[in-house]
Amino acid sequence: MEPAGPPAPAPSRTLAHRRDLAVRAAVADGLIDGDRLPVAALLDLTTIRETAAALHAAFAEVAAEGQRVLHTFAVKAGSLVPVLRLLDDCGIGAEVASPGELALARAAGVPACRTVLDSPAKTTAELREALDLGIALNADNPEELARLDDLLSGGPRGARAAGEEAIGVRINPQIGGGAIDAMSTATATSKFGIALRDEGARAWVVDAYRARPWLTRLHCHVGSQGMPLADMAAGVRATYELAEEINAAVGRQQITVLDIGGGLPVNFATDEVTPGYADYARLLAAQVPGLFDGRYGLVTEFGRSLLAKAGVIVARVEYAKSAGGRPIAVTHAGAQVAVRTVFAPDAWPIRVAAYDAKGLPKEGPEVTQDVAGPCCFAGDLVAKGRDLPLLAAGDHAALLDTGAYYFSNPFGYNSLPRPGVHGFVAEGDAVRFRTVREPQSLDDLVAESGGPHRDALL
Numbered sequence: 001m002e003p004a005g006p007p008a009p010a011p012s013r014t015l016a017h018r019r020d021l022a023v024r025a026a027v028a029d030g031l032i033d034g035d036r037l038p039v040a041a042l043l044d045l046t047t048i049r050e051t052a053a054a055l056h057a058a059f060a061e062v063a064a065e066g067q068r069v070l071h072t073f074a075v076k077a078g079s080l081v082p083v084l085r086l087l088d089d090c091g092i093g094a095e096v097a098s099p100g101e102l103a104l105a106r107a108a109g110v111p112a113c114r115t116v117l118d119s120p121a122k123t124t125a126e127l128r129e130a131l132d133l134g135i136a137l138n139a140d141n142p143e144e145l146a147r148l149d150d151l152l153s154g155g156p157r158g159a160r161a162a163g164e165e166a167i168g169v170r171i172n173p174q175i176g177g178g179a180i181d182a183m184s185t186a187t188a189t190s191k192f193g194i195a196l197r198d199e200g201a202r203a204w205v206v207d208a209y210r211a212r213p214w215l216t217r218l219h220c221h222v223g224s225q226g227m228p229l230a231d232m233a234a235g236v237r238a239t240y241e242l243a244e245e246i247n248a249a250v251g252r253q254q255i256t257v258l259d260i261g262g263g264l265p266v267n268f269a270t271d272e273v274t275p276g277y278a279d280y281a282r283l284l285a286a287q288v289p290g291l292f293d294g295r296y297g298l299v300t301e302f303g304r305s306l307l308a309k310a311g312v313i314v315a316r317v318e319y320a321k322s323a324g325g326r327p328i329a330v331t332h333a334g335a336q337v338a339v340r341t342v343f344a345p346d347a348w349p350i351r352v353a354a355y356d357a358k359g360l361p362k363e364g365p366e367v368t369q370d371v372a373g374p375c376c377f378a379g380d381l382v383a384k385g386r387d388l389p390l391l392a393a394g395d396h397a398a399l400l401d402t403g404a405y406y407f408s409n410p411f412g413y414n415s416l417p418r419p420g421v422h423g424f425v426a427e428g429d430a431v432r433f434r435t436v437r438e439p440q441s442l443d444d445l446v447a448e449s450g451g452p453h454r455d456a457l458l
């Protein structure tokens with residue numbers, strides 16, 4: 001689909017330029033250091049702010065005058081307090097799916113009115129806390145609704161008055177899966193939400209709303225990376241149509257807010273942002289025009305698309321070797337920071353860029369090589385048979401587009417410490433860094449591995 005209007009200025013040049021400056025500065029400033037800190041993650045704050053602005057603009061362009069649109073960030077995509085604080089500063093709230101994610105959002109100062117709770121396994125205590133705090137929530141299944149019935153039997157609780165509860169039900173429109181099974185939430189047998197096409201399910205949902213005037217929202221998230229935009233729009237359309245049916249059946253506009261989830265896929269092949277939020281918003285406006293006539297408030301829950309392009313993991317090449325004729329760069333970034341790419345390389349390929357020992361882009365003829373991580377299993381490769389300038393010991397390998405779901409979701413294999421995360425702003429040729437997360441110390445690592453209970457098993 002061609003976006004209307006003049007093409008956006010090539011983002012690749014600015015993004016790549018900022019990235020090059022940041023890698024060089026991170027090496028010069030010792031954020032990456034051969035002995036102590038062989039891997040670090042960098043976050044481009046300019047990209048995050050520009051991406052957040054693009055999201056607001058895309059929906060503002062198609063929304064009705066005065067229509068309420070709340071954008072939230074799926075915290076699992078970047079579970080770092082300063083990142084949540086930055087996004088909140090950009091007008092983007094938080095979609096949380098566990099007590100830990102809620103605690104992070106609260107620590108970041110994200111207000112209850114911009115927080116949505118969506119976990120499929122909420123305990124009664126979590127439900128009670130969300131109601132008491134006045135956080136919006138979406139029930140996943142009939143048993144969860146029954147728990148809410150009990151919690152609300154004495155009338156509304158907490159911060160919201162009767163009629164202002166922000167409670168919805170998640171549906172699965174069962175429109176089918178995308179390219180990645182593990183990312184597809186709208187298959188016939190997905191574990192998420194109420195399976196709308198199952199026998200009797202639609203009528204059950206309509207009755208559930210009729211019986212509960214406090215159900216005022218409807219939620220759907222049809223999946224993430226690998227889902228074509230048309231399928232995402234079909235899921236939103238199914239949600240909208242069900243809301244219309246429920247409102248008609250109860251004879252008033254009981255459902256006032258539609259939560260359309262996240263899932264915009266990210267282009268991991270180049271620096272180009274495609275599809276963009278504007279492509280998706282325009283497709284929604286064409287496919288589901290009623291979404292933007294102002295009768296419904298909207299909630300979105302994008303994760304990957306808000307952060308992926310802003311992040312890079314930079315790792316020192318410790319050794320360069322060769323096996324069976326294949327050059328292999330052994331680096332310090334593997335499964336501990338790129339777990340999906342290492343375990344499902346076909347679904348999650350990422351780009352690797354070569355930098356030299358000073359952090360300057362490495363020149364030279366491309367050579368087919370593997371880029372390996374430090375973990376002790378053979379599959380710990382972030383790129384296999386990749387054509388790159390030949391990496392040598394002391395060089396750096398940069399894992400691109402890793403701002404979402406990579407370093408923020410580390411894997412504790414081989415007791416490798418979590419790397420530091422540094423936000424950066426490039427001004428002219430100067431780069432300013434801000435600590436987002438300290439590199440994990442070995443003392444910390446020992447402590448979280450039962451260090452304080454050393455003698456417990458004697």
Ligand SMILES: *Cc1c(COP(=O)(O)O)cnc(C)c1O
Pocket residue numbers: 074076077095118221223224225261262263264301302303304305
């Ligand atoms: C993971 C998730 C999202 C975010 O998905 P992205 O693909 O990162 O945009 C949004 N909503 C729900 C309910 C999710 O589980």
